[in-house]
Each structure stands twice: as C-alpha cells, then as structure tokens.
Amino acid sequence: MALTRKKVLVSLAAAVALLVIGFAGYVWLALHWSFSGGERVGYVQKISQKGWVVKTWEGELQLISVxxxxxxxxxxxxxxxxxxxxxxxxxxxxxxxxxxxxxxVPSTIFGETEYFVSGIRVVE
Structure with a gap:
C-alpha cells in the first residue's frame, strides 16, 4: 500500500514540475520571440516607472496624424x-x-502593454 502511495506522490510531483517548467518556457518564449516590430513617430507625452514588485517603465507617445x-x-x-x-x-x-x-505575455508584471520599446532616435 505504501508503494502505491509513493508512486502517486512521485507522479503528482512530476506533473506539477512539468507544469511549472512548461509555464516558465512559455513565458520565456513570449518575452523573447517577437510577433512584430517597427517604428512609431510622434511626441513622448509621458513616461513613468510603475509596479508593486517589478518596476517597469510605461509611456505614451502622441502619434503624428494626418x-x-x-x-x-x-x-x-x-x-x-x-x-x-x-x-x-x-x-x-x-x-x-x-x-x-x-x-x-501572461501578466502585466513584465509590462502593461504588449509593445516593448528597444530604441529611440530624435527626428527633426
């Protein structure tokens, strides 16, 4: 009977470990594999650091419109x-x-938006 209980606990622990590793892999993939990229031109209206535990910078760009x-x-x-x-x-x-x-990206802990800025250049 003890051997069966031990097998169940080991199987349960393996399943939990597999779920945690799978979720961590998914998060890594979502953060490192880009769906699209490009440039947006406009005027930065605000940028501020936000977050309770993990601080991220969140900003707003006023796009130049027609x-x-x-x-x-x-x-x-x-x-x-x-x-x-x-x-x-x-x-x-x-x-x-x-x-x-x-x-x-599964949470806002890594940023409130799905658009991550990696560079900036002044246009004038």
Missing amino acids: PGAAPEKFLFSVREDAVAERINAVVGKKVALSYEQHKG
Missing part, C-alpha cells in the same frame, strides 16, 4: 532603464521609437 484625423496615442512599455533614461531626456521632442510586439 491633418483632419483624430489624434492617436501609442502606449508602450520599456524594460531597460538605459532606454527609459534616453526617452526621459527627449520628452516633448519629435522622436521615432523602435519597438517589438510580444503577444501572449
């Missing part, structure tokens, strides 16, 4: 402090943000 069109905002996240500092230095200037879109 005359007569409604203005549009591009919400983005920044994971690297160096990139956030460069963005902070040019708030209010016309910039081009390079970004990657990561779909399927």
Whole structure:
C-alpha cells in the first residue's frame, strides 16, 4: 500500500514540475520571440516607472496624424532603464521609437502593454 502511495506522490510531483517548467518556457518564449516590430513617430507625452514588485517603465507617445484625423496615442512599455533614461531626456521632442510586439505575455508584471520599446532616435 505504501508503494502505491509513493508512486502517486512521485507522479503528482512530476506533473506539477512539468507544469511549472512548461509555464516558465512559455513565458520565456513570449518575452523573447517577437510577433512584430517597427517604428512609431510622434511626441513622448509621458513616461513613468510603475509596479508593486517589478518596476517597469510605461509611456505614451502622441502619434503624428494626418491633418483632419483624430489624434492617436501609442502606449508602450520599456524594460531597460538605459532606454527609459534616453526617452526621459527627449520628452516633448519629435522622436521615432523602435519597438517589438510580444503577444501572449501572461501578466502585466513584465509590462502593461504588449509593445516593448528597444530604441529611440530624435527626428527633426
């Protein structure tokens, strides 16, 4: 009887370990495999650091629109402090943000949006 109970516990522990490893692999894949990427041009309106445990930088870019069109905002996240500092230095200037879109990230702990900015250049 004890051998059967031991087999059940080992099987249960193996199943839990497999689920944890599978979830960790999924999170790693979602954060490192880009669905799409590109550039958005506009004016950075704000960028701030948010989060209770893991701090991420969250920002808002006012896109340059065609005359007569409604203005549009591009919400983005920044994971690297160096990139956030460069963005902070040019708030209010016309910039081009390079970004990657990561779909399927399971939580907002890694960023509130699915758009992660990786570079910035001033456009003028």
